[in-house]
Amino acid sequence: MNVVYNGEKDTAFKEVLGNTIPRLSGEDDRVIYLDADLMNCINTGKWAAAHPERGIDCGIAEANMIGIAAGLSSVGFKPIVHTFGPFASRRVFDQVFLSGGYAKNSLTVIGTDAGVTAAYNGGTHMPFEDMALYRAIPGAYVFDITDAAMMEDILTQCVNIHGVKYIRSGRKNNKKMYESGSHFEIGKGIVVKDNGNDATIIACGLMVAMAMEAAETLAQEGIKVKVVDMFTIKPLDEDLVVKCAEETGVIVTAENHNKIGGLYSAVADVLAAKRPTPVEYVAVEDIFGEVGPQDYLEKRFGLTAEHIVEKVKKAVSRK
């Protein structure tokens, strides 16, 4: 795929979902979409109302929704399930774990409002732990989506993969990173910028564009970094992580998630086992979310390009 980043806003994720889910259902009778009273948050409500057998509103009953989806999978359907990230992960963890994963049923779960993008819904609705939970399900896939092109492609791939797949993103727009129609390989990270070998920033989701911005700032100060988009949190691109560690000697991770159990943990796990390397993180500390505009929350929780710059300098000083 082509990286077309120029700092511009992309199409909103809810628009992508509102188009892609009906398309997938139209292409394959086995694709059934279920929601828990949040269809109108991702532009699927009108379509589902016209196709009540293909788009099922389960009401505000997430556990039941996951179970119904898993039951549908057991008789050959390919369910896509959506709700907000906290409900798609911690509220239904046992249902996803057992009715989904353990029972070998297939679930494509979309959790919107990743991390600080929950903004004015506040701490109750702000998932900083969803990737950690899903990573702990044996065999599960975890994706933190970077932009609209990636959402469309990964969702399209996911419906045809058997197993538990968790797709997290905001509902609004991230910055555009990839050309529309790009194809992404699950398990393969993407080197989106390669300025040199002083450090590697491995980022995901919302933080990829911030890593690009940080790389430009650092370049002006003579610090040359690579930026990797590691949207595929699980399976992680272990080979790329090790290669970056070998080439640059230090790693900085950046994620819109708690530092426990997400990208930082995944990268550190690999490096501890395969190539011990200093790793700094940009992530939410071990604290709960809170309410506010997204730009306030990004600063409040240390998720900005400035924080990445600072951590890169710290990492380089550890060389």
Next chain:
Amino acid sequence: MNPELKKDLQKLALKIRIAEIEEFKALGFGHIGGSLSITDALAVLYGAVMKVDPKNPKMEDRDKLVCSKGHAGPAVYATLAIKGFFPYEDIKTLNVPGTNFPSHCDRNKTPGVDMTTGSLGQGTSLAVGIALGDKLKGLDSRTFLIVGDGESDEGQVWEAAMFTGAKKITNLIWLIDENKKQLDGYTSNIINQGDFVAKFKAFGFDAVRVNGNDVEQVYEAITAPIGDKPRAIVLDTVKGAGVREVEETMNNHSLTMPQETYDRWLAELHSELDALEGEV
């Protein structure tokens, strides 16, 4: 009900009980009470109602069973063994390392087990999904859901019941095993659940209560024509039904017994079966 069919089902229920006790005897322990209580319902389902093929356990248009009270797996395995889904002797590997007969039902291990259950409440929604899927595919298949009364402490049971009633999923039949006890004691003393029939009616079901340890009553309730409301059958049962000493044991959710006790129970069940088979 045809008297011959009734007698056949009574005999089948005794054979299932014998098989259950043989399973528990192998390691000496297990979830005996709640397995015995649903035995007569399983005899009716697999002996006279469900469209299944032991040689083709994944047949697409089969009827399905979800035993949401997954700890009653041994009763399901006993029934399936007698139906010929796998060799009878296999069930005696209950809970030994590497077995295909785990304590709780597992659709990936045991031929004929249609859904994995064990975390209580979850089987209800799974059964809804199966029934909904079969309906979407236009299959003439029914799904039978066995849910425990203690299990109905779980909120998910009522989410699934609400959905079943609201969406009129009539190819899903709910069987509530009201055996009145759960692990810590009497269900009425823990969370008094009141009248299940009234509750299910309020959730949009056509609900009835029958003696769940009487094959005739269970059979009539399952085979009565279904209208536009889904059916819930509250099985008034005894936890430990059919083995007097288990019935009389207060805390009979899971029991560990010496071999001679199992042998005594088996002798009693065999003599009952002989008596039935001796009748003209």
